[in-house]
Amino acid sequence: MTAPAVTVESPNSTVPIVALDFWMADAALSMVDVLGSRCDFYKVGSELFTVAGPPIVRQLSARGKRVFLDLKFHDIPNTVEKAVAAAAELGASIVTIHALGGEKMIRAAVRNSGPDCEVFAVTILTSLTGADLAAVRGGSVVSDDLTPEVMRLAELSAACGASGVVCSGLEAGMLRDRFGASLKLLVPGVRLPGDERGDQSRVVTPSEAARAGASYVVLGRTVTSATDPAAAMDQAVASLA
Ligand code: C5P
Secondary structure (H helix, E strand, O other): OOOOOOOOOOOOOOEEEEEOOOOOHHHHHHHHHHHHHHOOEEEEEHHHHHHHOHHHHHHHHHOOOEEEEEEEEOOOHHHHHHHHHHHHHHOOOEEEEEHHHOHHHHHHHHHOOOOOOEEEEEOOOOOOOHHHHHHHHOOOOOOOOOHHHHHHHHHHHHHOOOOEEEOOHHHHHHHHHHHHHHOEEEEOOEOOOOOOOOOOOOOEOHHHHHHOOOOEEEEOHHHHOOOOHHHHHHHHHHHHO
16 A cells, blocks of 8 residues: 555644545545645545445555544444544545543543544534524523533544534634644634525635635535636635746
């Protein structure tokens, strides 16, 4: 297997990751071929992983690409520890867990992640509202401003050794101010200027995410559904510089 490309990152640079949200491995790998050297980092989420399994991660690594395995583990600590270790062994450079799994689970996830795989915690899913959280917890929530929840879970994740958190571009500035360089920020929900929002409600442009301090931006349909994905990628990369 070819070693994944090592991207040299300056502390302030924002690295683009393209989300391979496809139902077929062939379609995902065709997109990788179309983007060529424009992108060295790809996200494999639960859809693609469920249809294509570990081989898709190995195929990306064999092409010299890094892989963000976005499976958002949330289980008992022992299970998550082993799942993260398996992801690291498979060659993932970033793996996600849910911060809501709690302190013991986050620490277990980090414990055997190894030197080449970073653990990122999802705080509150951007699809959830205050009312949704109240329904889950059985309490009442007066505000739909989930900022304190996001901040509290980011604090917990950082204290338990997570490398970073997944956050919306609208939360990135606040988290960067609080944590400085000690916590990396991975921002999905990114759209090129003038692009369709699709089902995302809290979108930012690549340059807005970079200015807010994003360490990584996830580029999904704004690149993969573009008429010319290579041109869209060039535009995104240029706006991160
Ligand atoms: O196509 P789009 O840019 O909306 O895709 C965003 C990607 O980032 C998807 O793979 C989605 O699952 C993921 N994601 C997200 N919002 C989060 C976490 C992950 O959109 N809060």
